[in-house]
Amino acid sequence: MQKEQLFRTLVDEYGKKIFRICCWYFNDPDERDDAYQEALIRIWEHADTFKGRSKISTWIYRVTMNACLSGIRSDKRRRRHLVEDGGSLDDLEIMEFHEENDPEHEQKLLFFRDFMSVLDTADRTLVSLYLEELSTREMAEITGLSESNVRVRIFRIKDQVKKQWEEYSHGIGRL
Amino acid sequence: MELDDFKHITPAEGPTGKALNEQTKTDDMNSLIDQLKETDARDRKAMYYLIIMFVVFIGIYTGTSMTKHGDFRSAYGVLILGFALALLYIFSLLLKIGKVDYTEPASIFLRKALKRHKFMKPIDWILTLPIIATFFTGGFLIVRYSFMKYMENTLIPEIIFIAVFVAAISVGTWSSYRQWKEKKASLVEEIRKKLMEFGQE
Numbered sequence: 001m002q003k004e005q006l007f008r009t010l011v012d013e014y015g016k017k018i019f020r021i022c023c024w025y026f027n028d029p030d031e032r033d034d035a036y037q038e039a040l041i042r043i044w045e046h047a048d049t050f051k052g053r054s055k056i057s058t059w060i061y062r063v064t065m066n067a068c069l070s071g072i073r074s075d076k077r078r079r080r081h082l083v084e085d086g087g088s089l090d091d092l093e094i095m096e097f098h099e100e101n102d103p104e105h106e107q108k109l110l111f112f113r114d115f116m117s118v119l120d121t122a123d124r125t126l127v128s129l130y131l132e133e134l135s136t137r138e139m140a141e142i143t144g145l146s147e148s149n150v151r152v153r154i155f156r157i158k159d160q161v162k163k164q165w166e167e168y169s170h171g172i173g174r175l
Numbered sequence: 176m177e178l179d180d181f182k183h184i185t186p187a188e189g190p191t192g193k194a195l196n197e198q199t200k201t202d203d204m205n206s207l208i209d210q211l212k213e214t215d216a217r218d219r220k221a222m223y224y225l226i227i228m229f230v231v232f233i234g235i236y237t238g239t240s241m242t243k244h245g246d247f248r249s250a251y252g253v254l255i256l257g258f259a260l261a262l263l264y265i266f267s268l269l270l271k272i273g274k275v276d277y278t279e280p281a282s283i284f285l286r287k288a289l290k291r292h293k294f295m296k297p298i299d300w301i302l303t304l305p306i307i308a309t310f311f312t313g314g315f316l317i318v319r320y321s322f323m324k325y326m327e328n329t330l331i332p333e334i335i336f337i338a339v340f341v342a343a344i345s346v347g348t349w350s351s352y353r354q355w356k357e358k359k360a361s362l363v364e365e366i367r368k369k370l371m372e373f374g375q376e
Binding site: 020042045046049050059062063065066067069070108109112120121122123125127130131132133141142143144145149154157158161162165169 | 180276277278279283284285369374
């Protein structure tokens, strides 16, 4: 298959997934779009080197993750800058996309974005992959962590989400 | 609420922030591919220009050395060898830059990035010291043979050469360290932190 054809097929099939991962990584739309474009550029550059040793999806997610990891620095700097300026994470532009305009859903998304933004890089990577329903083995292959480490981290994060949401929703209820 | 509640939710509209119809989607893809192809071609062109420039450079010095005789010619030979080694080293750096592998697992990708961005790794010293030594030897011999025609004792021009050479190397190292500190030091720190988060450092 020609490089161009392969690239088109990959973007058609995985474009949305790649974009979703970038969304969970970056709060800022510019940073997010940059990471998405960076991922596409890297996929283009490496498209003809794919040897089929791993699943194509694993390969795509690896490239996307590494593109996000390369760009996350400026996002952190920006976030720090916002906080220093007296703003908060909530001030960031958020373009939620869902069919129904459900305030509860929006609240959950807001909470989850904040939750993601304070996770460390490895955990954020794992959550992004988990949300794409990748297996533990695939997540381990993409991150380079051991399968048991992945399982432990995911378990811990799930627990954190539950607890922190409870606190968060109690806080909202009191308002 | 569970983590699983967020599976397959796309938390933003789209890469361009607007709903795209099929036609604009195809147009966007075509223009992206055109741009990518253009970049590929530009990178290749830049490499070719660089190769041509280096070959011309060595050619000029070789030509100059041909007009000299005996020891003088040997001194030029050593200097040309220095240039050739430096060019090989620069080429190896250029090739390495183009070989960032985004398909590696994240922790390995980060470890390699850390290696790539560190200032003067041991391997860089091992490779650059012989090059510096070759330049020094070539330059020193050229100075000696040039002044031998005019004076018996060439010690003073030799000392001046050594002082200039050492100063040039020191200033070069210092300025590249400053540049690295300005542009890369925080990046290296950031990569190190990420690696720790991956439990790798």
